Amino acid sequence: MANKNFDELRKAIMKKAKQGMKQEVLPFSKDYMSRAIDKIVYSVWQPPERKYIRRHERGVSGGLNDENNMIGNIVRESKTGFGFSIENITMPNSPDAPQEYLAPLIVLGQVGAIGELKYREGAERYPYGKPRDFLTETANELKKDKHKIAKVLETYMKK
Structure with a gap:
């Protein structure tokens, strides 16, 4: 279809x-976020057996590494461009926990946590209670490979 004007x-x-x-x-x-979660979140702390088994280890969907919980949104839209934001919207595994996104608690750790969602008392002394910023790791890795992202979009635009 031809465009009538610029x-x-x-x-x-x-x-x-x-x-x-x-x-x-x-x-x-x-894929970049998934690798960052493995590296920054999962590899630094292995929960004791029988205490806690991560959702993906049980074959259950819905955990932090579930790609269905990674969403993209158009942000800062203007006449000449837009931004694109990727978020992880994973909720707590326990129905008794405050139903807030897990990412802020994991990224900021127990001490910096915002909202009602917290780990158990004293968690800041353990690796799982310390900040594990998988979001910055994701952004840094995407920046390193921005030429690959550009190529992906360029290929799509040529269709």
Whole structure:
């Protein structure tokens, strides 16, 4: 379909770029977040057997590393561009826990935690209660490979 003017062309390009971010770049980026979670969160603390078994280790979906809990949103949209944010929206495993996203507690640790969601008393002395910033790790790794992200989006835009 031919565009009648430059403004229509710009809108069509922006629309396709947003679709590309959600359909191609987001799945690509989820892999980076998953690796950051393994490295920064899971590898630093192995829960004692029988006390706690992580959801992904039980074959249950819904945990921190579940890609369905990694969502992308268009942010800071303007006439000439937009930002794209990736969030982890995992909720606590226990129905008795405050139903807030886990990411802030994990990233900030027990001492810096915001909201009602906390680990048990004294958790800050243990690796799981210390800050484990998988979000910054994800962002840093994506920045290192920004040329790959650009290539993913470029390939989509050429379709």
